[in-house]
Amino acid sequence: MPLRTRPRPLAVVSAGALAATLAGCSTPEPSPGVTDDTVTVGTHTPLTGPAAAGYSSISKAVSAYFDHVNAQGGIHGRTIEYVVKDDGYNPATTQTVVRELVQEDGVFAILNGLGTPTHASVLDYLNENEVPDLFVASGALLWDDPEQHPWTFAFNVDYTTEAKALAQYALDEGGDDAVFCVLGQDDDYGEDFVAGLEAVLGADALAVSETYAVSDQDVTAQVGAMQAAGCTHNFLATVNGFTARTVGTAAQMRYPAQWLASSSGGDYPTLAGYLGEDVAAAVLEGFVSANYLPFSPDSDWVALFREINDEYNGGEPFTGNTVYGMSVAYTFAQALAAAGEDPTRESLVEALESGDVSGNGIMPLAFSADSHRSFGGVGITVVNDGVQDYVGTAFTTDAGDGPVEPYDGAAPAPEDEGVPTT
Template sequence: MRNPRTATTGVDARATGAVAATAVACLALAGCSTPAAATPGISDDVVTVGTHQPLTGPAAAGYSSISAATKAYFDHVNASGGIHDRTIEYVVKDDGYNPATTQTVVRELVQSDGVFAMLNGLGTPTHSSVLDYLDQHDVPDLFVASGSTLWDDPEGHPGTFGFNADYVVEGAALAQYATDEHPDQKVCVLGQDDDFGEEFLAGVERVTGADGVTAHESYSTSNQDVTAQIGALQAAGCETVLLATVNGFTALAVGTAAKMGWSPRWMASSSGGDYPTLVELLGEDVAPTLLEGFVSANYLPFGPDGEWVELFRQINDEYNDGAPFDGNTVYGMSVGYLFAEALAQAGENPTRESLVQAIESGELVGNGILPLSFGADDHSAFDGVGITVVADGVQDYVGATYALDGESVTAVEPQPVALENDGVPTS
């Protein structure tokens, strides 16, 4: 793995020389730590990380609340003394879900704000546009908010790590659940017209085979009309429809089908399966009826009675102005927890290299319902998901959990992580 480069632009040459001399001395002394000043985004008492998020634009309705939840979790950590006596500063910049804007704000975060790491940059088209840039500048690119397999490339992008269960895993798990529960039904797929939809379909076909998908339709996020796609699926006699959709298009598909008098069984990726968000989008008057029995994949502790959810609700009330509590809240705080855990493991004087090594060590636990899969040769977070079902207006796990091992999908037992130390990691 390449050693991270230290940015010295605008730094006095004598100061740069002093840092270099200290580094040489450290090489000669066992146990000597790199001074905080040598690492961008690290001071004696603050760690600065950044992100690009769709606070406005076409993805804002489903995802704009994530970064606020992450910041609220960091406020909780900071109130407890931070990590190794450093508070976490989270710099959030709006990219409007536009790759060109993503490139601009990420350069600002790296070159002007001097962030230690990029954390949970959201979206496949947006984040893929800065993937090489972050690698070239040796900025740890952590826990990307997308299920694309692009982030699992230890050789090509050694500092990049995913967070979501990838789309192949989710497609395979949902297809296996559909096959197990309703073996004789016609299975169809509606997906986004990019790698989200393509990789999800590939996962479905690992279970059903290419001939096992009765019909496949795709949509573009630039077109808010899926009437033609829903009509085609209905005409094909689809009984179970698997969705590679973001929340807005999940609601659009379900609502359009309802207007056409059609009600297949819906099963969605975690990216578009958050019940509270869907209720908000569809309306409280019709959503409970349309979404009864709605199935989704998930990998985070979203059970309504769980100890993590109870903690996150408390944090949300105290540090996030009591914003609506939904899957985005749990997601954002879970990302924050995982970063805090990695930072704690990176040492008292963390460097970008020690941060990456902490994640690759395989010792991080996270707070998911299955063990993390991070390692030196694996930069994906989860290789399995659980199945949630909406019953009487409550979305919860039903016990069915699947993992993808190579080409095989297997049923596994969930292994939820217990809450410790009020949700503040220690080394």
């Protein structure tokens, strides 16, 4: 009989070990949206619809900044391609265009998707598909949940923090005899903002709490209710169009009040675009808003952004949306640089959670493995003779019932002409 041999386990194990070793040494598969020469990201934003006039210029500013970066060689030798899709501020459309970006355009990440109701409709989809969901253009608390949504990172300061800082400012400026009221959007925006006001002012401190829907064409009833209640200090959780509509309506009703707005609806140049320069100068003098980005006319960031706007943004007006969009683009470029020479979706998230990405706000970003909240506080801006600028100190606080405290730390400064290298 022929001699039958048994299998040789040692040889099989050795081959397996060798295969594992080779796999460990091989270059990881590139992530979608990354080639040798390019990185492609996409966004959903309202280029049409009820929010377009207030926000459509943001994506133009992002694109202009990426053109600036690309003209200097990009990040790690890759230029940044930016795909913009219009969702009309309609959640159903948002779902369609985001799926197109992920499944057809194969983007590396979604960058600065705009709106609370719109982006909430794709939050789970992006995380289930492990797509980096960076710098959401909304201050809702939904974006800071690394356990349930590890791929999502906020950019706007959350509305609760903004409201707490604005409430503290109102108290500090002599609000002992003030009658506090609020007008808010009828979604998480307004609800989170009211929670912040009540955390500082008290649960029963708001004489009137009015709401509006983005489909509304008129806010006369809401303004009338505030006037009838004798409201002296009106907080606004409104988008820019409704801020202008509210303040303009109050002026027509001859109702003077102190207006204090969230950053999402508090950009003076944008409001002046709605109201007209002469009307804005009359009705927005003393207008108060929260913010966290470098808007001061003498800021080095503003000087850089103006140069980029002039060269790459086709003559677009320089507004708060310009600063916002370019700040988003800079922060993404910084994160991409930190993600390494061969970036993956995983290394991009790791870079953000490392704490090495500072951004360009009036205080550094506060991302970590345990928190995807962007900035830990805001400054207060006031309009004086048509110029909107920061006054006093910035404030830091949490999104709960923690104290509101002054911030005296340093702000990141622009380096290397705003093109991150490490």
